[in-house]
Amino acid sequence: MTAHPQGHPRPWALLAELTHGCPLHCPYCSNPLQLTRRSRELTGEEWERVLRQAAELGVVHTHLSGGEPLLRRDLEVIVAAAASAGLYTQLVTSGVGLDEARLTALTGAGLHSVQLSVQHADPGASDRIAGHRSFAAKERAAALVREAGLPLGVNVVLHRDNLDALDPLIELAVAWGADRVELANTQFYGWALRNRAALLPTREQLARAREGVARWREKLGGRTELVWVLPDYFEGVAKPCMGGWGAVSLTVAPDGTVLPCPAAAALPGLDPPNVRDHALEWIWDHSAAFNRYRGEEWMAEPCRSCSHRAEDFGGCRCQAYALTGDAARTDPACALSPDHGLIRSLTGPAPAAEPPPPGYTYRGYGRG
Amino acid sequence: MTAPAAWRPALAPAVHLRHDRVREVDLLVMPERVVVLRGTAGTVLRLCDGGRDLDTIVAELAERFPGAPVATDVPAFLDRMHEEGWIR
Numbered sequence: 001m002t003a004h005p006q007g008h009p010r011p012w013a014l015l016a017e018l019t020h021g022c023p024l025h026c027p028y029c030s031n032p033l034q035l036t037r038r039s040r041e042l043t044g045e046e047w048e049r050v051l052r053q054a055a056e057l058g059v060v061h062t063h064l065s066g067g068e069p070l071l072r073r074d075l076e077v078i079v080a081a082a083a084s085a086g087l088y089t090q091l092v093t094s095g096v097g098l099d100e101a102r103l104t105a106l107t108g109a110g111l112h113s114v115q116l117s118v119q120h121a122d123p124g125a126s127d128r129i130a131g132h133r134s135f136a137a138k139e140r141a142a143a144l145v146r147e148a149g150l151p152l153g154v155n156v157v158l159h160r161d162n163l164d165a166l167d168p169l170i171e172l173a174v175a176w177g178a179d180r181v182e183l184a185n186t187q188f189y190g191w192a193l194r195n196r197a198a199l200l201p202t203r204e205q206l207a208r209a210r211e212g213v214a215r216w217r218e219k220l221g222g223r224t225e226l227v228w229v230l231p232d233y234f235e236g237v238a239k240p241c242m243g244g245w246g247a248v249s250l251t252v253a254p255d256g257t258v259l260p261c262p263a264a265a266a267l268p269g270l271d272p273p274n275v276r277d278h279a280l281e282w283i284w285d286h287s288a289a290f291n292r293y294r295g296e297e298w299m300a301e302p303c304r305s306c307s308h309r310a311e312d313f314g315g316c317r318c319q320a321y322a323l324t325g326d327a328a329r330t331d332p333a334c335a336l337s338p339d340h341g342l343i344r345s346l347t348g349p350a351p352a353a354e355p356p357p358p359g360y361t362y363r364g365y366g367r368g
Numbered sequence: 369m370t371a372p373a374a375w376r377p378a379l380a381p382a383v384h385l386r387h388d389r390v391r392e393v394d395l396l397v398m399p400e401r402v403v404v405l406r407g408t409a410g411t412v413l414r415l416c417d418g419g420r421d422l423d424t425i426v427a428e429l430a431e432r433f434p435g436a437p438v439a440t441d442v443p444a445f446l447d448r449m450h451e452e453g454w455i456r
Binding site for chain 2: 058115
């Protein structure tokens with residue numbers, strides 16, 4: 001890693017989790033099991049300061065996310081702060097609560113693009129997975145975003161319950177006018193790990209979906225970009241999580257906690273810094289949390305001497321911790337990990353006979 | 369493709385061209401992607417304002433960079449940017 005004259009190479013992106021409040025209860029939510037109460041959220045003025053500091057630090061993109069960011073009544077003020085700091089600002093939303101007046105206000109405040117989640121192409125199934133009647137609001141939101149002329153991304157988290165609906169999902173996203181469809185295979189930590197037995201797909205489902213993506217890419221010819229986020233449980237290769245720890249992006253949680261990735265709140269002893277105590281630049285360069293798994297010094301074997309360590313950075317720290325209890329071990333998703341059996345037993349050619357999937361544990365306060 | 373001379377290139381609506389003061393580079397910024405522009409790419413793209421046609425852009429650059437192969441390199445570069453969908 002080459003050092004920046006001012007410290008470590010600067011981050012490109014900031015994920016701003018404005019609130020953990022959300023009308024949806026998706027069982028794979030990327031928020032931590034312990035959700036932050038709304039009373040502890042940063043104020044609009046505090047976000048304004050954070051976004052200004054982020055731009056000064058080198059951040060180019062900010063993703064205003066949640067929970068559902070539209071639940072923040074001061075979202076327009078936060079968008080305006082991001083835009084005036086010079087950040088390319090994307091709203092990451094369920095679509096619930098996005099009406100014409102709200103979108104007009106957000107666009108006027110300088111919003112650049114919208115990413116909309118959808119859970120299934122079938123309205124009933126989408127509502128069931130989300131744990132909330134929300135499909136109709138999503139459809140309306142997509143139409144409003146297109147009318148406003150903003151770029152639209154559609155994000156679908158893929159799992160056992162919707163992988164077989166890949167064709168109708170892509171058709172839906174194209175019909176809604178998406179410029180980009182993110183087909184994000186579930187990453188198993190937090191809520192998704194809790195619901196793994198119900199969410200984990202079969203190899204056959206994934207093989208069909210992968211063929212489907214290839215077919216659609218050819219058919220669409222680049223008019224709509226299809227992004228396939230690899231299902232790391234099935235690849236035998238660790239994902240280059242976050243592009244490396246403290247290398248490319250940072251997450252600010254609703255209460256101002258700053259994390260190298262949204263799932264890192266679960267790591268014990270990380271003692272993450274908070275924007276209420278420190279400037280973002282100090283946090284990025286000097287906090288113990290951001291330096292803990294930076295570079296290669298922390299690596300143990302087999303990563304330490306592995307030729308892939310500069311490509312995958314040892315994989316995902318949160319997954320290593322979730323599955324082995326030690327965040328500094330090689331990501332078990334990697335076939336070279338001594339712990340790979342933990343994943344192979346679930347996804348190998350002869351997976352362990354599993355009980356029929358139970359219902360979901362829906363995400364919510366006090367359920368973690 | 370060979371660009372028609374009447375083409376008046378302009379950045380696609382979702383694409384922003386900006387100078388990054390922290391990294392001292394020009395960038396193309398769009399949803400979920402940042403493209404770091406090398407050399408004089410930013411200078412060329414700044415002329416793509418939808419008003420100037422290709423000949424005008426080439427002529428202006430030829431004046432600014434005497435001796436540089438702008439007549440061949442600039443149309444080829446803009447073709448590539450067009451294929452990526454970043455200008456139209």
